Amino acid sequence: MEKLAIFDVDYTITKKETLMQLFKYVIMKDIKNIRFLPRALYSGFMYSINIYDEKRVKESFLKFIEGIEEKDLALLVKNFYKDVLEKNLYEDAIKMMKNLKSKGYKVYLISASPEFYLREFYAIKEVDMIIGTRFTLESGKFIRKMQGENCKGEEKVKRLKEVLEKENIEVDYKNSYMFSDSLSDKPLLDLVGNAYLINFRKKNTFEVLRWK
Template sequence: MKQKFAIFDVDKTVIRTDSMFQFLIYGWKKRPSSAPHLFKVALHSALYKAGVMPAEQAKSAYFHAIRHMDDSDLEHFYRTKILPAMYPEAVNVMKDKKNQGFHVLLVTASPDAYMRFFTELPYVDHVIATKLTSRNGRFTSMIEGKNCKGEEKVLRIRQYLEDTGLVIDYEQSCAYSDSLSDLPMLGLVKHKYLINHNSAHGCEGLIWNK
């Protein structure tokens, strides 16, 4: 079934911040004894930027503290750090699109461990995110499969469409991101927007402010 889609990246697009970094600080504050692990995060980040460590391994270091958290901790993080960081303009666009019959889809490289709570909002239909493995009923810091970024977002969206039987109405659909790494995802729709970016790169416009 053909459906109008409104597709949104999350970090720096729907919210003002990098949720992965915010989670690192949140975990450190909950367990101050984990402070030495911050050096590992810095090392892994440097190795990733140098091209000698895959993104999945580098990112897992940021979620070291998640093994000590249950669902209530993760929901608390979402409600106290993620929700308050939402751009009011992004919220208004999502609400408007939902009211106009669009299927509102969030697609993010951040983990489903806390991004899944976005589906509690009445104007968000589904969230596609990087998956973390679980053990004994809790998430681990290890990424399951691939980091949901770039072309991987397109693959995840196509799998979602196959699972739901939906087809993106290219002419009427729209997508929003702050990053050029999301150009493959933006290519799935006719109306594409780069948020808070200094170059349009074939996109229709630049909306909301930093």
């Protein structure tokens, strides 16, 4: 049986929220993309008053790359990882990955962030599997339509088990690990025998680790 070391991404292995960082990066590359800022602010407001759910927010927000050619998107996210994401990793997160990997654990990243750029985290040699929110490519172009559900909460457990079943992997959950910055990941935290919250400040029942 495999033992897993599961990590959330935003604010767990990265110091900042990655989707907003992508938006800022696209603006930095071409200031004309600032025209999408009102849409981003509007989407956030509609979510804050419970009119948009997270799926609709993301589909609306990603207008800034809609229609981009697949090859151009691949280049964009490769450079985004090199210029931004790689520089925003918690050193303690990487140390934990290395430590658990050396003990035979499989390292999985499971996040609600879009999978099309999360895949760049395969640059971290310890990472075995990445699961994120999936979006659509149609006729070789990015379409801001989510495939399935937002990969959050119970959906993370569902997606994980789909992958494990497909790969015919049996897991020793009692001796597996899960790291997250948020109680929205309670379904995954409850799944394993070793569950930790990262830099969490509210009262809770899980052990908290302070990562830098």
